[in-house]
Amino acid sequence: MSLPSTLTLAHHLVEGVLHSGSLAVDATVGNGKDTLFLARAVGVSGQVHGFDIQQEALDRAEERLRAAGVAERVRLHRKGHQQMAETLPPDWRGKVRAVMFNLGYLPGGNPTVITRTDTTLPALEQSLEWLAPGGILTVMLYTGHPGGKEEADRVLEVLKKLDARRFRTVCCQTLNRRQAPFLIAVSKSGKTV
Amino acid sequence: MSLPSTLTLAHHLVEGVLHSGSLAVDATVGNGKDTLFLARAVGVSGQVHGFDIQQEALDRAEERLRAAGVAERVRLHRKGHQQMAETLPPDWRGKVRAVMFNLGYLPGGNPTVITRTDTTLPALEQSLEWLAPGGILTVMLYTGHPGGKEEADRVLEVLKKLDARRFRTVCCQTLNRRQAPFLIAVSKSGKTV
Numbered sequence: 001m002s003l004p005s006t007l008t009l010a011h012h013l014v015e016g017v018l019h020s021g022s023l024a025v026d027a028t029v030g031n032g033k034d035t036l037f038l039a040r041a042v043g044v045s046g047q048v049h050g051f052d053i054q055q056e057a058l059d060r061a062e063e064r065l066r067a068a069g070v071a072e073r074v075r076l077h078r079k080g081h082q083q084m085a086e087t088l089p090p091d092w093r094g095k096v097r098a099v100m101f102n103l104g105y106l107p108g109g110n111p112t113v114i115t116r117t118d119t120t121l122p123a124l125e126q127s128l129e130w131l132a133p134g135g136i137l138t139v140m141l142y143t144g145h146p147g148g149k150e151e152a153d154r155v156l157e158v159l160k161k162l163d164a165r166r167f168r169t170v171c172c173q174t175l176n177r178r179q180a181p182f183l184i185a186v187s188k189s190g191k192t193v
Numbered sequence: 194m195s196l197p198s199t200l201t202l203a204h205h206l207v208e209g210v211l212h213s214g215s216l217a218v219d220a221t222v223g224n225g226k227d228t229l230f231l232a233r234a235v236g237v238s239g240q241v242h243g244f245d246i247q248q249e250a251l252d253r254a255e256e257r258l259r260a261a262g263v264a265e266r267v268r269l270h271r272k273g274h275q276q277m278a279e280t281l282p283p284d285w286r287g288k289v290r291a292v293m294f295n296l297g298y299l300p301g302g303n304p305t306v307i308t309r310t311d312t313t314l315p316a317l318e319q320s321l322e323w324l325a326p327g328g329i330l331t332v333m334l335y336t337g338h339p340g341g342k343e344e345a346d347r348v349l350e351v352l353k354k355l356d357a358r359r360f361r362t363v364c365c366q367t368l369n370r371r372q373a374p375f376l377i378a379v380s381k382s383g384k385t386v
Contacts, residue, residue: 002210002327003361003380012205017195134195160368168196172365175353175377184368187196 006172006183007102010138013185014098015041017136022097025088025130026050027081027123028115031107032061034100039070041098048074049088051081054113057106081123088130097135099127103151104142114147117154124158128167133190144179152182159184166190199365199376200295203331206378207291208234210329215290218281218323219243220274220316221308224300225254227293232263235290241267242281244274247306250299274316281323290328292320296344297335307340310347317351321360326383337372345375352377 004012018024020043026035029052038048052058058076065071077087081101088096101124103115127137139159141152159169166189173182197205211217213236219228222245231241245251251269258264270280274294281289294317296308320330332352334345352362359382366375 003206003329003363003378004209006363013196016197136196156368162369164369167369169368170196170199170365171368172363175349175362175364176355176357176360185196 006174006181007140009172010100010140010183010185011037013136014038014100014138017097017134017187018042018046019097021045023092023095023132024048025084025096025099025127027084027099027101027127028052028103029057029061029076030102031057032064034102035061035074035076036064036068036070038098038100039065039073040068042073044073046073049084050074050076051079051084051087052076053078053080054106054109056109080119082119082126084123085126085130093130095132096127096130097132099131099135099137101127101137101139103140103155104145104148111145114145115151116147117151120151120155121158124155128162128186128188131188133188135188137186139184139186140181141184142179142181156184159186162186199367199374200333202365203293203333203376203378204230206329207231207293207331210290210327210380211235211239212290214238216285216288216325217241218277218289218292218320220277220292220294220320221245221296222250222254222269223295224250225257227295228254228267228269229257229261229263231291231293232258232266233261235266237266239266243267243269244272244277244280245269246271246273247299247302249302273312275312275319277316278319278323286323288325289320289323290325292324292328292330294320294330294332296333296348297338297341304338307338308344309340310344313344313348314351317348321355321379321381324381326381328381330379330381332377332379333374334377335372335374349377352379355379358382
């Protein structure tokens with residue numbers, strides 16, 4: 001298909017705000033695909049922090065990053081993304097160009113270990129706080145697994161109410177597929193640094 | 194803001210399917226901005242047909258295209274877009290890479306001359322028929338003018354029901370602005386020609 005998938009669209013949008021030397025966060029490392037994408041996009045002088053509570057995910061990601069030769073740009077944490085604010089270097093506050101969330105469960109992993117709204121929402125709030133002006137947050141939402149629809153609804157409810165003077169929230173979704181994942185992207189207003 | 198507007202996003206998506214020599218259609222010429230965008234994207238060997246029922250719109254577009262030196266790639270028709278199928282060269286059927294609709298009224302023109310659902314829907318149907326496999330249709334919808342919300346609802350209703358084996362329909366909208374325009378993009382499946 002010629003129209004990019006919502007996941008590819010998320011990458012395009014994030015690429016549009018990252019440049020060499022940027023700071024970025026992968027809030028849900030999972031299999032490390034987004035982590036690798038971010039590590040490449042920030043270049044040799046950029047830095048990425050990644051969060052995941054599963055060792056299996058971090059191991060897979062580490063391997064992927066090493067194979068691509070970009071592991072030194074990335075710092076992986078075996079922590080939930082709600083610990084982002086206490087874990088990131090304090091001088092990153094207000095300077096993060098992109099934060100990516102890919103909710104749900106680890107593909108090929110334990111499907112009962114899923115992201116949970118009670119930790120996702122604080123993590124989103126922290127992300128918005130730590131974003132640089134001009135930076136963006138992307139969230140991929142899946143509704144096909146148990147609890148997915150409820151999580152997507154809660155996330156959507158919060159992000160669509162953000163103060164329009166400070167943020168712009170955009171939603172992209174495929175309309176003619178059942179349970180298609182969808183993308184929410186939030187940009188922080190203000191002069192790009 | 195760092196996140197592209199939905200109109201800019203429409204341009205990005207269309208750019209992704211056009212190449213030098215492509216055939217494209219601007220179904221609502223208006224002030225000619227999209228016509229110019231298409232004319233540039235198809236290159237010197239490409240061709241664009243544009244439709245508008247208002248002479249004022251065609252005059253503005255013609256001027257814009259001439260100033261940019263690309264008028265010879267474009268054929269403007271003072272016709273409604275529902276006459277697309279009977280107007281386009283017959284050998285364009287199934288070969289059009291992109292069709293763009295920007296509904297509502299001509300900015301700065303007569304606000305009572307608006308696109309109407311009873312002509313918009315047949316024009317959309319014809320567009321999908323004339324698209325090449327791998328080609329895309331984009332529709333910008335506005336809900337701020339009288340009749341806009343009803344038109345948007347009808348268009349959405351039709352496009353979200355398209356056969357998922359033949360088409361993919363994606364909707365992108367800003368969630369935290371009232372009456373923000375939104376974008377629907379439809380890609381036609383099949384091998385890209």
